Amino acid sequence: MSTSVMSSKLLEQAIQDRRYLHEHPELSGEEYETCAYIRSRLESLDIEILDYHPPSVVGFIKGITGERTIALRADIDALPIEEEGNKNYISKKSGVAHVCGHDGHTAILLAVAEWLSKNRSEFESDVMLIFQSSEEVTPCGADLLVKQGILQEVDAIFGIHLWQGLKKGKIGLSHGPMMASADDFEIIIEGSGGHGSMPHETVDPVYIATHVIQGLQSIISRKLNPLTPGVISIGKVEAGTTYNIIPNSVRLSGTVRGLTYASVKLLRENIKELTKGICTSFGAKGEVSYIIGTPPLVNDLEQSGFVEKVIRNHFGNEKFALVEPVMGGEDFSYYLLKKPGAFVFVGMGGEKSSFPHHHPKFDIDEDVIPDAIELFIQLVKNFK
Ligand code: NI
Numbered sequence: 001m002s003t004s005v006m007s008s009k010l011l012e013q014a015i016q017d018r019r020y021l022h023e024h025p026e027l028s029g030e031e032y033e034t035c036a037y038i039r040s041r042l043e044s045l046d047i048e049i050l051d052y053h054p055p056s057v058v059g060f061i062k063g064i065t066g067e068r069t070i071a072l073r074a075d076i077d078a079l080p081i082e083e084e085g086n087k088n089y090i091s092k093k094s095g096v097a098h099v100c101g102h103d104g105h106t107a108i109l110l111a112v113a114e115w116l117s118k119n120r121s122e123f124e125s126d127v128m129l130i131f132q133s134s135e136e137v138t139p140c141g142a143d144l145l146v147k148q149g150i151l152q153e154v155d156a157i158f159g160i161h162l163w164q165g166l167k168k169g170k171i172g173l174s175h176g177p178m179m180a181s182a183d184d185f186e187i188i189i190e191g192s193g194g195h196g197s198m199p200h201e202t203v204d205p206v207y208i209a210t211h212v213i214q215g216l217q218s219i220i221s222r223k224l225n226p227l228t229p230g231v232i233s234i235g236k237v238e239a240g241t242t243y244n245i246i247p248n249s250v251r252l253s254g255t256v257r258g259l260t261y262a263s264v265k266l267l268r269e270n271i272k273e274l275t276k277g278i279c280t281s282f283g284a285k286g287e288v289s290y291i292i293g294t295p296p297l298v299n300d301l302e303q304s305g306f307v308e309k310v311i312r313n314h315f316g317n318e319k320f321a322l323v324e325p326v327m328g329g330e331d332f333s334y335y336l337l338k339k340p341g342a343f344v345f346v347g348m349g350g351e352k353s354s355f356p357h358h359h360p361k362f363d364i365d366e367d368v369i370p371d372a373i374e375l376f377i378q379l380v381k382n383f384k
Contacts, residue, residue, distance in 0.1 A: 004374055005119075010111055014369050017041075018107035019089040025078030025096045025103070028134040028141075031055040034076050034106070038131045041110050045117040047129070052148055056141055059129035061116050070383045071128040071150075071157040071341075072376050073142075073332065074109035075102045075135035084360040099362040101162040106131060108160070108369060112376040123380050128154060138293050140331035146338055156303050157341035158379055159332045160372055162364050164357055166347030169368075171311050171375060172321030173344045175304045177259035179297035180229075182329035183268065183290065187212060187252040187275055190285040196244035205250040206239050208282045212252065213237075215278050219270040230267055231257040231327065257327050259296050268292075297333035300340035307342045307379065314378045315371070321347065346372045 026034050035055045042049055042059045050058040056076075083090055083097035091097040113129050130150065134141035151157065166172060189212065191205030199207075216232050224230045236253035240246075256271070258264035272288045279286030311320045323345055332343045352365040 005377055006373060010114060011370055014107045014111040014373060015366055017110050018103050021103035021106055022089050022098050023092045025091050025093055025098045027080060027096055028077040028137040031076050031133050042113060045114055047113055047117050052145060052150060056133040056145060057131040059113055061127045063123050063125040065124045066126045068125040068155045069128060069153050070125045070380055071130055071154045072109060072112060073130040073132055073157060073159040074105035075132050076106045077102055077134055077136050079136060079358060081360055087363060099359060100357050101364045104162045104364045104369060108372045111373045115377055125383050127380055135331050142331040142334040146334050151335060151339045154339055157335045157339055160344045160346050162348050162368060163345035164349050164353050166321060166345045166349055168348050168350040168365055170321040170347035171319055171344060171371060172323040173299060173304050173307060173342055174323050174325050175299060175301055177296055177298050178325050178343055179330045180257040180259055180327040181264045181296040182293040183256040184293060185254055185271060185288055185290045188287045189250045189279055191248060193246045193248040196246055202246045203283045204246050205284055208279055208284050209250040209252060211278050212275055215274050216271060219267060219274060223266060223270050224263060228263045229259050230263050232267060259325055261296060264296060294329040294331050295333045295337055297330050297343055298336055299342040303340045304342040307344055310378050310382050
């Protein structure tokens with residue numbers, strides 16, 4: 001176990017940054033003032049800024065050898081929600097608030113940037129600092145940056161989330177799948193309507209829809225390996241106008257979650273096939289529009305092993321937590337589709353952070369900010 005490399009001044013600045021960002025939240029895709037703030041901090045530290053599509057800001061710092069490049073990512077967007085509570089740094093913008101902790105992520109990466117810029121002789125690899133817009137929406141910021149080629153020169157990428165679901169004092173990850181995909185779909189069942197008293201003269205799409213809804217769950221229970229998690233949920237059913245008219249069509253809207261690329265593909269293909277098959281067998285037409293969202297977040301085993309080693313060596317064995325995968329989504333997964341890397345939860349669950357992410361009273365526990373900064377710095381120092 002080694003001691004912290006940070007000064008108290010650096011930590012004070014991180015808290016100050018975090019509170020400023022918390023008071024001035026911006027929605028996904030609109031983070032222009034946040035970017036201006038980040039940009040001016042990076043410029044004052046003499047950090048090169050790379051040219052990527054705003055409102056994301058990407059900094060670059062050369063290492064001693066520059067043989068490899070490590071990327072660190074923070075998401076910077078807030079949510080459309082009215083913040084509640086009485087903290088003295090509460091959101092100054094009505095209806096917008098940092099209730100996922102991205103203000104903390106941004107402040108942490110700024111502190112890392114400051115430390116790296118002032119200790120350039122202490123790390124070998126080049127470092128890319130990605131302050132990423134639009135984590136919370138589709139299309140998301142990560143996908144956009146990857147499409148712009150941001151990872152071309154990158155060997156590995158790391159990201160954190162301050163995590164209320166993990167106990168304060170722990171830092172951890174899963175080796176392999178860690179967070180779920182989030183796809184949506186819409187099914188239109190086209191039948192042939194008519195009088196409710198004469199069903200034999202119709203092709204009743206409402207009746208057929210009941211079979212489709214039931215059938216979809218058989219994909220989970222009969223197609224997916226029982227040891228592989230997966231969810232299919234129908235959240236919206238739309239049909240008909242009154243008691244005695246069989247409508248022409250039914251529209252079903254639903255969502256799909258999975259933890260591996262293979263399971264998500266299996267769910268997608270089976271939803272299409274089964275819907276078509278059931279509808280055809282009843283003489284109707286079934287069309288599935290599938291909206292591919294965030295892919296599952298799957299940590300690279302070599303890099304997640306590296307993170308575990310850094311946590312154990314630097315903070316001590318008791319700090320490390322092997323995290324159970326969660327069914328929430330995270331657009332960091334787009335980076336991991338392209339390059340190896342790992343996503344890490346920094347635990348903060350406890351008295352100071354007791355409300356779940358996205359709750360109007362959610363707050364981060366600032367006590368864990370130093371560990372998060374230290375983790376990023378140690379990943380850079382130890383990256384080979
Ligand atoms: Ni988040």
